[in-house]
Amino acid sequence: MIRRLLLLLSFSIFLYVLWGVWQKQPESFQINEFTEVIQGQYNTLKENEKVNDSITKLLVTFDQMARQLSDTLVEDQEQETNSATPIEKPVLATPTQQIFSVHNVQLHQSKEEVEQLLGSPKRTSENEYGINWNVYHENYHNFIMVGYNDQNKVAAIYTNQDLISSSNGIVLGSNKQMVGEQLGESLSSINKGMVFYQFDKKQEFEMFQIDDSYITVFYDQHQNNTVTAIQIVSKSLEDRRNDYYTNETEALKEGFEYQLFDLTNSTRVKFGLSVLTWDDYVRETARKHSKDMAVNNYFSHENLEGKSPFDRMLEDDIQFTIAGENLAYGQYSSIFAHEGLMNSMGHRENILQKDFKYLGVGVAFNSKFQPYYTQKFYSK
Numbered sequence: 585m586i587r588r589l590l591l592l593l594s595f596s597i598f599l600y601v602l603w604g605v606w607q608k609q610p611e612s613f614q615i616n617e618f619t620e621v622i623q624g625q626y627n628t629l630k631e632n633e634k635v636n637d638s639i640t641k642l643l644v645t646f647d648q649m650a651r652q653l654s655d656t657l658v659e660d661q662e663q664e665t666n667s668a669t670p671i672e673k674p675v676l677a678t679p680t681q682q683i684f685s686v687h688n689v690q691l692h693q694s695k696e697e698v699e700q701l702l703g704s705p706k707r708t709s710e711n712e713y714g715i716n717w718n719v720y721h722e723n724y725h726n727f728i729m730v731g732y733n734d735q736n737k738v739a740a741i742y743t744n745q746d747l748i749s750s751s752n753g754i755v756l757g758s759n760k761q762m763v764g765e766q767l768g769e770s771l772s773s774i775n776k777g778m779v780f781y782q783f784d785k786k787q788e789f790e791m792f793q794i795d796d797s798y799i800t801v802f803y804d805q806h807q808n809n810t811v812t813a814i815q816i817v818s819k820s821l822e823d824r825r826n827d828y829y830t831n832e833t834e835a836l837k838e839g840f841e842y843q844l845f846d847l848t849n850s851t852r853v854k855f856g857l858s859v860l861t862w863d864d865y866v867r868e869t870a871r872k873h874s875k876d877m878a879v880n881n882y883f884s885h886e887n888l889e890g891k892s893p894f895d896r897m898l899e900d901d902i903q904f905t906i907a908g909e910n911l912a913y914g915q916y917s918s919i920f921a922h923e924g925l926m927n928s929m930g931h932r933e934n935i936l937q938k939d940f941k942y943l944g945v946g947v948a949f950n951s952k953f954q955p956y957y958t959q960k961f962y963s964k
Contacts, residue, residue: 671725676749683794684754684816687720687728687747691797691818695736702728707846709839712830712917713740713821717839719846724859727850729843731821739821742919744802744813744847745854754801760790760809763801767792776828788927789920798822802923806932815919829916832949840955841867841945843918848935848943848959851926855936860943860961869900870946870958877958878950883913897960907962908934914954921957934961 679685681692689698699705705718711731717740721727728747731740746756752766764770770790773780783791789802796819804812830836849859873896876887885893893909910931915921925931934940940961948956 671722673746674726676747678749679751682797682816683752684748684750684799684814686741686743686749686814686816687726688749689728689730689738689741691738691741691816693738695732695738698730698738702730705730707842709842710833710835711740711839711843712836713817713825714830715739715821717742717843719843721846721850724846724849724853727846727853729846733818733821739818740816742813742815744850744923748811748814754811756811758811760803760811763790763811767794767799767801774828777826779828781828788923793819796820803927805927806929812926813919813923827953829953829955832953837947837949840918840921840947840957844922844945844947844957844959845943847918847922851922851935857936857938860940863942863944863960863962865900865944866897866902866942866960866962867944867946869896869902870944870960871948872896872946874946874948874956874958877911877913878948878954878956881950883911883956885909885911893960897962902962904962904964906937906939907960908937908940909961910934910957910959912957915957916955918957921955925959934959937961939963 674687677685677688679690682690684690688701702720705720707719708716709719711717713731715731715733717729717731719727719729725745726747727743727745729740729742730738733739748754748756754763754766770792771783772785773782774791775781788805789800792799792801798817798819800815800817801811802813802815803809845860845862852859873887873893877883880888882888887896891899894904894907897904897907910925912921912925912931915924926935941963942961944960946958946960950956
């Protein structure tokens with residue numbers, strides 16, 4: 585929109601100058617003569633390389649102005665949002681139908697009931713189960729993701745904020761020992777098709793099958809293995825996912841990208857930091873690196889040509905004062921990728937870097953449908 589306004593402004597200036605030329609012509613000057621003059625001038629300018637270069641530079645300048653103006657407006661809007669009245673945490677009720685609820689939402693509730701409580705989703709994007717994550721939040725406060733089945737009933741829930749309520753006392757910040765005491769022994773593997781996928785006992789999560797649901801509890805290893813997030817998936821939804829990795833689609837790739845962006849912002853808000861602004865330009869840089877790794881079967885911040893994350897940004901004309909890159913590979917969803925990154929200190933520091941302003945995420949899949957995730961953080 586802003587770029588259109590700038591182009592309109594430049595066109596108006598052109599018309600103003602042209603009007604001045606018209607006004608200076610004698611009264612006997614005829615329209616056909618005027619047209620011939622304009623055509624002649626146009627042909628002359630078109631053949632002049634210096635003029636063509638100047639026009640190109642002018643268009644580039646207008647594009648840069650548009651981006652700067654857009655960034656300024658976004659920053660102003662963020663400042664207004666951050667200075668607004670603090671957002672209150674909802675009063676959480678003890679669940680009655682399930683062991684856990686999130687933001688007072690439980691499995692099998694209707695979409696209508698949920699949206700009477702939470703309003704409309706801020707974003708909807710495809711996930712690994714072939715349904716959509718519907719994301720509800722207030723500038724990333726009170727963040728919850730909800731998935732609905734074909735009957736518009738809640739089939740999946742996730743949060744990484746203080747919205748967890750349970751009938752057994754487990755909440756955000758509970759320790760790992762208490763979770764084990766209340767939920768019993770966690771699963772050591774999960775069956776997909778003819779294959780059993782083993783879980784690493786040292787991983788930052790535990791999965792439990794309880795009644796008609798799979799409950800995954802994520803731990804923050806940098807905060808004494810306390811509960812940092814929870815995902816609840818109905819058994820019927822999990823069972824219909826036949827393979828560990830989901831076949832690649834454009835919608836799934838974009839879904840993983842936006843989900844990882846939203847998860848990053850919800851985590852930043854949880855730690856008292858400002859939200860990041862999505863950047864389409866650096867998303868393309870991230871996508872290219874993910875695709876390069878997936879196609880050429882490597883995993884590194886430095887590509888096969890020896891270019892660093894910063895080299896690749898500059899190559900794409902992205903200017904920055906500070907920048908960072910996170911990589912993840914093999915996690916079957918954006919949620920598991922994010923939780924893994926938060927338990928890796930260097931990646932965690934990027935996610936929680938207070939001076940970063942922009943983020944773009946690029947995802948690509950290899951021939952086995954294993955996702956590669958690249959996050960590009962920076963400030964101008």
